[in-house]
Amino acid sequence: MAEMRLIDAVRQAMYEEMQRDERVLVLGEDVGLKGGVFGATDGFYAEFGEARVLDTPLAESLIVGVAVGMAANGLVPIAEIQFSDFIHPAFNQIVSEAARMRYRSNGAFGCPITIRAPYGGGVEVHGGLYHSQSIEAFYAHVPGLKVVTPYTPYDAKGLLKAAIRDPDPVLFLEHKRLYRSARGEVPDDDYLVPIGPAVVRRQGTTLSVFAYGQMLHETLQAGSQVAEEGIDAEVVDLRTLRPLDTETILASVRKTSKAMIVYEDNRFMGFGAEVAALIAEEAFDALDGPIVRVAGPEVPAVPYSDPLAAAFMPTAAKIADAMRRLAAY
Amino acid sequence: MAEMRLIDAVRQAMYEEMQRDERVLVLGEDVGLKGGVFGATDGFYAEFGEARVLDTPLAESLIVGVAVGMAANGLVPIAEIQFSDFIHPAFNQIVSEAARMRYRSNGAFGCPITIRAPYGGGVEVHGGLYHSQSIEAFYAHVPGLKVVTPYTPYDAKGLLKAAIRDPDPVLFLEHKRLYRSARGEVPDDDYLVPIGPAVVRRQGTTLSVFAYGQMLHETLQAGSQVAEEGIDAEVVDLRTLRPLDTETILASVRKTSKAMIVYEDNRFMGFGAEVAALIAEEAFDALDGPIVRVAGPEVPAVPYSDPLAAAFMPTAAKIADAMRRLAAY
Amino acid sequence: MAVQNPNATTATTRHGALGLSAEDLLEMYSHIALARAIDERMWVLQRAGMVSFVISGQGHEGAQVGVMWATDRQHDWLVPFYRSLAACLTKGMTARDLMLGLFARHGDPSSGGRQMPAHWAHAAHKILSTSSPVGTQYPHAVGIAYAAKLRGSGELCVVSIGEGGTSQGDWHEALNFAGIHRLPVIFIVENNRYAISVPQRLQMAVDDVAVRAAGYGFPGVVVDGSDVLASYEAGREAVRRARAGEGPTLIECKVERLTAHSSEDRQEKYRPTADLEAARSKDPLVVFKHYLEQVGVLDEARYTEIHNRIKAVVNDATEYAEQAPWPDPATVGRHVYLEG
Amino acid sequence: MAVQNPNATTATTRHGALGLSAEDLLEMYSHIALARAIDERMWVLQRAGMVSFVISGQGHEGAQVGVMWATDRQHDWLVPFYRSLAACLTKGMTARDLMLGLFARHGDPSSGGRQMPAHWAHAAHKILSTSSPVGTQYPHAVGIAYAAKLRGSGELCVVSIGEGGTSQGDWHEALNFAGIHRLPVIFIVENNRYAISVPQRLQMAVDDVAVRAAGYGFPGVVVDGSDVLASYEAGREAVRRARAGEGPTLIECKVERLTAHSSEDRQEKYRPTADLEAARSKDPLVVFKHYLEQVGVLDEARYTEIHNRIKAVVNDATEYAEQAPWPDPATVGRHVYLEG
Numbered sequence A, B: 001m002a003e004m005r006l007i008d009a010v011r012q013a014m015y016e017e018m019q020r021d022e023r024v025l026v027l028g029e030d031v032g033l034k035g036g037v038f039g040a041t042d043g044f045y046a047e048f049g050e051a052r053v054l055d056t057p058l059a060e061s062l063i064v065g066v067a068v069g070m071a072a073n074g075l076v077p078i079a080e081i082q083f084s085d086f087i088h089p090a091f092n093q094i095v096s097e098a099a100r101m102r103y104r105s106n107g108a109f110g111c112p113i114t115i116r117a118p119y120g121g122g123v124e125v126h127g128g129l130y131h132s133q134s135i136e137a138f139y140a141h142v143p144g145l146k147v148v149t150p151y152t153p154y155d156a157k158g159l160l161k162a163a164i165r166d167p168d169p170v171l172f173l174e175h176k177r178l179y180r181s182a183r184g185e186v187p188d189d190d191y192l193v194p195i196g197p198a199v200v201r202r203q204g205t206t207l208s209v210f211a212y213g214q215m216l217h218e219t220l221q222a223g224s225q226v227a228e229e230g231i232d233a234e235v236v237d238l239r240t241l242r243p244l245d246t247e248t249i250l251a252s253v254r255k256t257s258k259a260m261i262v263y264e265d266n267r268f269m270g271f272g273a274e275v276a277a278l279i280a281e282e283a284f285d286a287l288d289g290p291i292v293r294v295a296g297p298e299v300p301a302v303p304y305s306d307p308l309a310a311a312f313m314p315t316a317a318k319i320a321d322a323m324r325r326l327a328a329y
Numbered sequence C, D: 001m002a003v004q005n006p007n008a009t010t011a012t013t014r015h016g017a018l019g020l021s022a023e024d025l026l027e028m029y030s031h032i033a034l035a036r037a038i039d040e041r042m043w044v045l046q047r048a049g050m051v052s053f054v055i056s057g058q059g060h061e062g063a064q065v066g067v068m069w070a071t072d073r074q075h076d077w078l079v080p081f082y083r084s085l086a087a088c089l090t091k092g093m094t095a096r097d098l099m100l101g102l103f104a105r106h107g108d109p110s111s112g113g114r115q116m117p118a119h120w121a122h123a124a125h126k127i128l129s130t131s132s133p134v135g136t137q138y139p140h141a142v143g144i145a146y147a148a149k150l151r152g153s154g155e156l157c158v159v160s161i162g163e164g165g166t167s168q169g170d171w172h173e174a175l176n177f178a179g180i181h182r183l184p185v186i187f188i189v190e191n192n193r194y195a196i197s198v199p200q201r202l203q204m205a206v207d208d209v210a211v212r213a214a215g216y217g218f219p220g221v222v223v224d225g226s227d228v229l230a231s232y233e234a235g236r237e238a239v240r241r242a243r244a245g246e247g248p249t250l251i252e253c254k255v256e257r258l259t260a261h262s263s264e265d266r267q268e269k270y271r272p273t274a275d276l277e278a279a280r281s282k283d284p285l286v287v288f289k290h291y292l293e294q295v296g297v298l299d300e301a302r303y304t305e306i307h308n309r310i311k312a313v314v315n316d317a318t319e320y321a322e323q324a325p326w327p328d329p330a331t332v333g334r335h336v337y338l339e340g
């Protein structure tokens, strides 16, 4: 058991899986000698060699498409997309191919690939319009895919191992802000965190807040702030966005009667829309107030300049305000 | 004024715009001599010549990317994507480029392009997994884009003209089932239907149903069925999905107190999620029942074989059942 | 029907020089003829309203059978496209398999009726599932070849596309990657000069797409796809290269599309009659038949026997598929994820 | 600093043969030197914590100025990439413009601080807005060229990318389309042998990406990008072709990346010291300076004058940008759609 950063947990998960199973390999831009732009594969090249730590040409559609073929012929590829913003050229390969391989072949072929992508912004990320994007909404819509995003280093290791061993394609989203800021105990041994279940990070009775990634951090901070004012927020870490843990969500709303969803992506058709729609249909009778979404503004992405980036981001302060309003409803 | 099919109205809109403004051109696969696989540009090649009726290579990313460049240099391109299922290779050009050109240049460059794409399935479409897809959910999420889908021939002509003249990129979705089944009066003269406003197709008091495209047809049929049982459904044609006419939606819900959304796409993170979330946040106080979604199942797309396709599709019968249940709530 | 060279020996014939026996030729011929017969039947069924859609490989069969014949049909992979009917037959799929797909019945091994006809797949025969978006199969093939190389399985992978598909980015990305890693893959481009209605001159500025191979560091060859033996020869060299670790080969087969693009298309609108007539002179079935007659391998008795057998097979497959059960609507939600 | 050929005449010098005067050379040199000085200052500012990110064009300037000099810098278009600092200067952007972008201030003409530094744009100078996804600019350039041709505007379009970007599908699709329609576009590939850390051998199986042009039906040429005059010459021929309606040219400039990929990168991890040292010998600023000295165009007085002027310009731009106002946070939601 060691305290480590989320990025280290990601690295450890892949390292162990590659040692455990020689069918596992990583491919992507700069995953080789450089060890990835965030260091996720640091040292892998020396350990596992060029054939299993594969620096690809700059071509995301290729990265995913080749992974689909590898998987069809017995390998277990982990494809790294350098920044989630650059996954879009691979949209067709992911949506039309990876996600449909099993369905379209009536179960004859599978597609056991994992696609890792660092996502998300913030003033400290300094990523601007193309190194900050949240992409979960596009992919969570797609049957045949699973979409996961860990909040703690513990979950990062356990969920990533589960993703690698999953027989179906998993999009594994890692928030860039959490890479170094999220720290926690991570067991040295082999363990899995199952894909699917959400987890309650803070028990509460006044209202339920659903979040994931960096926004969970802001939400928990907001929860502490309003706690002093007597607002007892329950905070749920969704962790897996597809398949969504509807039971945990509905149970929480039935307990608190109020629901809020926080996400960094622009609000309209962002992931919170689905959570809200679910609750509005399945737990309407338990609701005692509007379902509130706190999210990014309707602009194409997070701007670079600090004042603009700050204006974009949902923060603990904004979330706390929304909690107060909802609690008072 | 002539009665015509929706596909004819689409054709007439483009034809008139190309005559009116020589900057307008069409490009896409088979738009030339063949006149498009659905005949939308039938006769254009002879009338406007090869340079303005441009048969492109089989490359959707190119089609959109070239249109972005054309628009930057003074043309007004209409890009045809042969089937909406094949728009995915252009996802990056649409989301990262077309939709962001204005924002990222702080208003210096615009992107006045229209992307037309036939979408949707049904037993009669016989399209299978890759010629039936609903794609609106992916794009309605994207700030900088507008997303439109007409239901009547009148709207098809007026909205398409508005799209072509719009200074920003518009994704114009045409449901394949409506091409020949939707018929109606279309004025010969020049008129616009503005992008944005929804329209109430059936006034009612019992519950509000929001739909678009072919599902509007099913919904109106369902509305007639249940009317005999005393259920008076209000049916709203959303027409423009982004920007969404929230006022009309909320006003309808405030009137009826009950809301349902019908769409053909798979339910999870489909467009109905946003409509539901909007209502659950902004009209909660007026609600007198759960917000119901009737949508496609969680499978990658519409299967080909008739029994499977039939099992996939939301139908008037299924919608009527849902109306009955909601009315009785 | 004059047999011009009844005493042709192994040494003096083209096929002999390639190491092909008379039996080989007859088997190859039977595959081409069977493919054609199934294909023609499909159009008849569609015109009769029995099935709703056909897209076919008429005119492409010679190239497909020629190249595939050079591979290890059990051991190697095929990543097909929608015109690969003859290649799939060569790989082991049966007429019944194909007809089940056409009728979209429960037993369709390609997709259980979930996909449109001609979206081939067969796991046991190492035929990867076909999708509709043109071009995506090329990276898949390259991934299969990479896995074969890494695992030392000795497999190679054949992948096919039309010349229209070479305009897609995926095509370029795949060739580039395969060149870098010298992968055991054979890239086939079945160039029939049209992408639906778009003529080659609006698809590319070159006569031969094969010239692009040089830009990826491996050979590109052009063959007359109506010439089965030339196709076989090109395939044989590509197989040799792949097995020897020398890397990919791009084979451009010049073929003719003898039908409309699909049953939805009316090609008279864009294709000159003369063009279509010229195409018919390149029918691989006719050309190969002439060759077999010339070298004395096919006589009228043999011909009748083969075609009678084929007719029976096609009739059987049609009846079988027509009577086969439909997919159970309750299964629409199955196989989205691994069940277990 | 020995001036080796003080009496060089138009006829006997390389630049003379190209029709370039001494003033031309000095102007070209000044652009390269200014680009370098701005670029170096950017790194200083980043290291000092004044700005958060730098990506730069050190080593690429000679190729950019050389090629751009052959174009009509008012009338023609530039579709840049993030290393196009020198090209943008040549096109008319000022040191202040560039520094405003680095500091992400309100007045930044490229994006008003919305984009990371080096995402150039300037509508008045016909520099199209740059995004980050590598490769997307190639189809844009081709669209601009198509519009120029259709409208008969006489413009051509120069577009740049690194050799890494040639692996993208968009690159292929754009070249193919431009070849078909013989568009007035000049495709530049600035090949510095690395895509961040990925060496050329893992990016392509060929030595020269320029060989691919043959597959698209137009010429591809390789030039030593540290040789400003060679770059100019290649540009001149490409411009001639474009204006004459002969279509595109692909120019591959062999350049060196003299810095890490960006301020986020530590290249020692993957780049051998010897490689970096060899690169320094190809510094276009040094190489061009030697040439100018040899032909007697640059002496110490001129040199000092130029560099003093540049220093003043860079200082002014830095101070100007540092003091410039930040974007108003209230404007975060503006310009998503046309306002009006």
Ligand SMILES: Cc1ncc(C[n+]2csc(CCOP(=O)(O)OP(=O)(O)O)c2C)c(N)n1
Residues within 6 Å of the ligand: B029, B058, B060, B082, B086, B089, C083, C132, C133, C134, C135, C161, C162, C163, C164, C165, C166, C190, C192, C193, C194, C195, C196, C257, C261
């Ligand atoms: C990505 C994509 N875009 C468009 C289509 C529609 N489409 C199907 S086949 C075809 C033409 C293909 O031409 P080619 O590759 O030359 O093959 P051929 O049909 O001539 O054998 C087109 C445009 C598609 N299936 N996929």
Ligand SMILES: Cc1ncc(C[n+]2csc(CCOP(=O)(O)OP(=O)(O)O)c2C)c(N)n1
Residues within 6 Å of the ligand: A029, A058, A060, A082, A086, A089, D083, D132, D133, D134, D135, D161, D162, D163, D164, D165, D166, D190, D192, D194, D195, D196, D257, D261
């Ligand atoms: C589509 C996409 N994928 C990945 C990246 C991340 N990235 C930025 S620059 C770069 C390398 C580019 O190499 P090259 O094209 O050779 O240009 P150079 O930086 O060497 O001048 C990468 C991988 C990106 N910007 N866009």
Ligand SMILES: [Mg+2]
Residues within 6 Å of the ligand: C162, C163, C164, C190, C191, C192, C193, C194, C195, C196
């Ligand atoms: Mg073709």
Ligand SMILES: [Mg+2]
Residues within 6 Å of the ligand: D162, D163, D164, D190, D191, D192, D193, D194, D195, D196
């Ligand atoms: Mg490079």
